[in-house]
Amino acid sequence: MFSFWTELSSGLRASVLITTALAIVFVIVGARVSKLKTSDAPGGITLIFVMIVEFINENQREYFSKYWRVFTPLLFTIFIYLAFANTAALWGLSAPLSNLNVALSFSLFAFGTIQISALIIKKPWGRMKDLMDPNPAFLPLNVIGEISTPFAMGLRLFGNLVSGSIIAVLVYAVLGWLGVFIGPALHAVFDIFFGVVQAYVYYMLLTIFLSMAVEE
Amino acid sequence: MYEFTEFFAMGMAFLGAGIAVLTGIGPGIGQGYAAGKAVEAIGRQPEAAGTIRTTMIIGQALAETTGLYGLLVAIFLIFVNGL
Numbered sequence: 001m002f003s004f005w006t007e008l009s010s011g012l013r014a015s016v017l018i019t020t021a022l023a024i025v026f027v028i029v030g031a032r033v034s035k036l037k038t039s040d041a042p043g044g045i046t047l048i049f050v051m052i053v054e055f056i057n058e059n060q061r062e063y064f065s066k067y068w069r070v071f072t073p074l075l076f077t078i079f080i081y082l083a084f085a086n087t088a089a090l091w092g093l094s095a096p097l098s099n100l101n102v103a104l105s106f107s108l109f110a111f112g113t114i115q116i117s118a119l120i121i122k123k124p125w126g127r128m129k130d131l132m133d134p135n136p137a138f139l140p141l142n143v144i145g146e147i148s149t150p151f152a153m154g155l156r157l158f159g160n161l162v163s164g165s166i167i168a169v170l171v172y173a174v175l176g177w178l179g180v181f182i183g184p185a186l187h188a189v190f191d192i193f194f195g196v197v198q199a200y201v202y203y204m205l206l207t208i209f210l211s212m213a214v215e216e
Numbered sequence: 217m218y219e220f221t222e223f224f225a226m227g228m229a230f231l232g233a234g235i236a237v238l239t240g241i242g243p244g245i246g247q248g249y250a251a252g253k254a255v256e257a258i259g260r261q262p263e264a265a266g267t268i269r270t271t272m273i274i275g276q277a278l279a280e281t282t283g284l285y286g287l288l289v290a291i292f293l294i295f296v297n298g299l
Contacts, residue, residue: 152281159284162291201277 011099014088018096022084063211067121071210074113079203086161086195089187095195098161107154110206111147118213130213153205160198164190233293239286246279 005013029049036042042050056076060068085096096102118127131142168186172179254272258265 155288156277156281156284159288160280163284163287166291197273197277201274204274 009099009101010094011096011102014093015085015096015099015102017093018081018084018088022080060207063207065215067214071117071207071214075203075207075210078109078206079199082157082199082202083196086157086199087191089165089191095161095165095191097157098165100158103154103158103161104151105154106157106202107150107152110150110153110209113206114150114209114213115146117210121214149205149209153202157198157202160194164194229293233290236286236290236293240283243280243283247276250275250279 008016029046032046033042033050036046053076056079057068057072060072060075064071082097088095097106118130122130131146132139133142168183168190171182171186175182250272254268257268261268
């Protein structure tokens, strides 16, 4: 019965756990926010979430002049998932992004999001004109650029997470039980700081490329 | 003279991995340069320190990518080919 679960690799299991936990939390907080009246002042955890959403909205309005309402929920979801997935080592899970499958599916996701929304918003002919930007001879170069940037975004996440875990393994192998003393600093840098910075970088890059593809 | 054996191939893969991580030099220079420029900018305009720091960290995280490619090549050489 549990063979499906135990046969998954550790990164994928962590990914499923994080997604489930986030879904539960967001449903609860969403119910509490939707019950708020406009005259009420939110408090506690609701206030924190309202402030985060407000901050992300402000951030998105700098990049999207017209379509920020369409893309902000998507980008915010990705940012939250990545921020928790990259710090998963703090809860004893292995980071999902240190699995090459998860990392490459993130580049596939970025590629699909950019291409499909550009096709829907600009219509195929407008998109084609964008790809042949200075003149039609640049078409192959632009197509390669469209493919390689999402690929690099996924590989960047993978490389960062894997290098962090490899360095942690090496340091623990060399130091043995002395690793207890240096461990906290190591995890603070490689799990919390680099993980959150990489989540922010992925979010920022997806925002910038989406706005370049979608806006005039 | 030298015979081509499994052992020889493994050693060469490890040597290649060692050479591949030399790509770390490039991002090291680039990130150091970015940090130096950011310190200059903060010294000239201390009230913009927050923005400058955020921009610097994003730029450095982007510059890191080339080094990470070298690291990935090294990992693949060791774990796919070598062992």
